[in-house]
Amino acid sequence: xxxxxxxxxxxxxxxxxxxxxxxxxxxxxxxxxxxxxxxxxxxxxxxxxxxxxxxxxxxxxxxxxxxxxxxxxxxxxxxxxxxxxxxxxxxxxxxxxxxxxxxxxxxxxxxxxxxxxxxxxxxxxxxxxxxxxxxxxxxxxxxxxxxxxxxxxxxxxxxxxxxxxxxxxxxxxxxxxxxxxxxxxxxxxxxxxxxxxxxxxxxxxxxxxxxxxxxxxxxxxxxxxxxxxxxxxxxxxxxxxxxxxxxxxxxxxxxxxxxxxxxxxxxxxxxxxxxxxxxxxxxxxxxxxxxxxxxxxxxxxxxxxxxxxxxxxxxxxxxx
Amino acid sequence: xxxxxxxxxxxxxxxxxxxxxxxxxxxxxxxxxxxxxxxxxxxxxxxxxxxxxxxxxxxxxxxxxxxxxxxxxxxxxxxxxxxxxxxxxxxxxxxxxxxxxxxxxxxxxxxxxxxxxxxxxxxxxxxxxxxxxxxxxxxxxxxxxxxxxxxxxxxxxxxxxxxxxxxxxxxxxxxxxxxxxxxxxxxxxxxxxxxxxxxxxxxxxxxxxxxxxxxxxxxxxxxxxxxxxxxxxxxxxxxxxxxxxxxxxxxxxxxxxxxxxxxxxx
Numbered sequence: 001x002x003x004x005x006x007x008x009x010x011x012x013x014x015x016x017x018x019x020x021x022x023x024x025x026x027x028x029x030x031x032x033x034x035x036x037x038x039x040x041x042x043x044x045x046x047x048x049x050x051x052x053x054x055x056x057x058x059x060x061x062x063x064x065x066x067x068x069x070x071x072x073x074x075x076x077x078x079x080x081x082x083x084x085x086x087x088x089x090x091x092x093x094x095x096x097x098x099x100x101x102x103x104x105x106x107x108x109x110x111x112x113x114x115x116x117x118x119x120x121x122x123x124x125x126x127x128x129x130x131x132x133x134x135x136x137x138x139x140x141x142x143x144x145x146x147x148x149x150x151x152x153x154x155x156x157x158x159x160x161x162x163x164x165x166x167x168x169x170x171x172x173x174x175x176x177x178x179x180x181x182x183x184x185x186x187x188x189x190x191x192x193x194x195x196x197x198x199x200x201x202x203x204x205x206x207x208x209x210x211x212x213x214x215x216x217x218x219x220x221x222x223x224x225x226x227x228x229x230x231x232x233x234x235x236x237x238x239x240x241x242x243x244x245x246x247x248x249x250x251x252x253x254x255x256x257x258x259x260x261x262x263x264x265x266x267x268x269x270x271x272x273x274x275x276x277x278x279x280x281x282x283x284x285x286x287x288x289x290x291x292x293x294x295x296x297x298x299x300x301x302x303x304x305x306x307x308x309x310x311x312x313x314x315x316x317x318x319x320x
Numbered sequence: 321x322x323x324x325x326x327x328x329x330x331x332x333x334x335x336x337x338x339x340x341x342x343x344x345x346x347x348x349x350x351x352x353x354x355x356x357x358x359x360x361x362x363x364x365x366x367x368x369x370x371x372x373x374x375x376x377x378x379x380x381x382x383x384x385x386x387x388x389x390x391x392x393x394x395x396x397x398x399x400x401x402x403x404x405x406x407x408x409x410x411x412x413x414x415x416x417x418x419x420x421x422x423x424x425x426x427x428x429x430x431x432x433x434x435x436x437x438x439x440x441x442x443x444x445x446x447x448x449x450x451x452x453x454x455x456x457x458x459x460x461x462x463x464x465x466x467x468x469x470x471x472x473x474x475x476x477x478x479x480x481x482x483x484x485x486x487x488x489x490x491x492x493x494x495x496x497x498x499x500x501x502x503x504x505x506x507x508x509x510x511x512x513x514x515x516x517x518x519x520x521x522x523x524x525x526x527x528x529x530x531x532x533x534x535x536x537x538x539x540x541x542x543x544x545x546x547x548x549x550x551x552x553x554x555x556x557x558x559x560x561x562x563x564x565x566x567x568x569x570x571x572x573x574x575x576x577x578x579x580x581x582x583x584x585x586x
Contacts, residue, residue, distance in 0.1 A: 096469055145548060146547035183466055186492045250450075298564075314573065
């Protein structure tokens with residue numbers, strides 16, 4: 001069985017959930033090999049983490065020399081590793097940086113690239129991807145026809161699968177060119193921890209829009225009762241009520257949770273583009289004509305400031 | 321280094337508010353659906369113009385570059401109306417159906433043909449394919465640094481500094497010209513063309529180039545040469561509207577709790 005390279009998504013050695021989802025997909029295709037580009041001091045802990053989710057091998061690329069640079073050095077490291085291992089596929093998280101690494105890698109390896117896959121299957125020796133396009137209105141079934149398939153995969157595309165694997169650690173010394181060390185990260189401000197799940201990874205997302213009037217208390221209370229992430233519409237972000245990192249939609253995050261609760265959000269096409277593929281959609285809106293109601297599995301025509309606190313209180317009560 | 325040339329990448333896309341569809345060969349229908357300059361590229365044009373205005377003593381030429389069908393002229397025209405100085409439109413029937421890899425090849429060759437500028441600016445993503453990879457691919461092909469997804473852009477001399485809202489951190493990224501920059505919709509509201517701008521645009525140079533002008537073989541681009549293949553495109557069945565209840569004295573909350581419980585969310 002051939003190896004499938006999985007680029008580990010991590011923050012200073014703390015592995016993020018999409019990595020485990022990618023490992024589950026890699027298992028369908030071949031032998032998962034995690035690629036950790038990071039500090040060698042964290043390699044042990046990362047290896048333990050990915051091994052529990054099926055990584056047969058863990059390549060460690062020490063980033064001491066390249067840590068402060070954007071995208072290009074990681075693409076070079078992956079290129080060299082791919083040339084050495086001839087993998088069946090390379091799976092990369094569909095984050096902003098992941099997609100750019102994949103873009104550069106595709107040119108380097110003269111290989112086809114598919115971004116934002118929401119599913120990846122392997123049948124009859126062929127890797128096929130599913131993508132959701134045009135604001136989720138169409139589903140595209142595609143494959144790579146040249147080189148090593150490079151696929152960026154969206155969060156929640158697969159369920160992580162626990163199951164211990166060998167997790168054999170192997171140091172890989174990549175040779176990084178000076179040309180790749182040109183876009184330098186001069187300062188980095190980690191996102192403030194909210195205590196809630198990350199928006200794109202969350203199983204439940206509770207969002208607020210113009211109808212909140214800028215008061216997200218009720219939205220946040222419901223989110224916390226459900227253990228959900230908090231999102232916002234562009235209108236709420238443009239009004240300065242929430243930072244851009246909360247924005248769900250075409251120019252913000254695309255989410256595909258099990259449950260999406262839209263509160264005081266009318267449901268413009270740009271917002272739909274970011275949430276239409278959610279499994280179950282619920283909306284609370286005062287305006288019964290709001291287009292969001294065309295999408296919902298369940299809708300409440302009413303004031304979110306009275307409905308949401310009552311729902312949150314009842315959930316807390318049931319939890320005991 | 322003085323800044324003399326900026327190339328802005330613009331794309332002609334089907335209107336997102338129209339009924340977008342696909343052709344029989346699974347490519348995006350770019351002709352049968354009303355198109356326009358991708359909204360997210362307007363921010364790239366805006367940043368190019370702002371940089372030109374801030375560095376008025378350097379006589380910067382802003383060139384809008386597009387690759388697309390004859391209708392794509394609309395996209396570069398809009399850029400000219402906003403204030404770009406000239407436009408280049410690469411148009412060739414052989415290009416139809418190209419993937420991002422081939423598009424980046426055509427863009428790279430076109431940029432080499434018109435002269436590699438100190439600064440290339442693109443948008444966050446196209447509003448149709450929305451892969452967000454062309455700036456990175458172009459940087460790779462031209463062997464340039466990429467300073468991408470900027471929400472704030474500052475340039476001084478040959479230095480470019482941007483703010484980038486990553487998934488886990490907000491970063492300040494710096495680079496030295498020449499480089500490829502891409503900007504998000506947070507970088508600054510794009511201007512509307514003024515009446516004067518619309519009139520002036522009619523006299524601005526718009527050059528059309530074919531693949532032979534770029535030394536690109538027809539076999540290197542288009543649907544057949546794509547490194548990926550779309551096997552099928554399926555329209556998602558429209559979501560059927562579910563149950564909608566009117567809240568009266570708390571009945572809405574009770575009904576919603578019951579719904580969430582029935583779906584095992586609580």
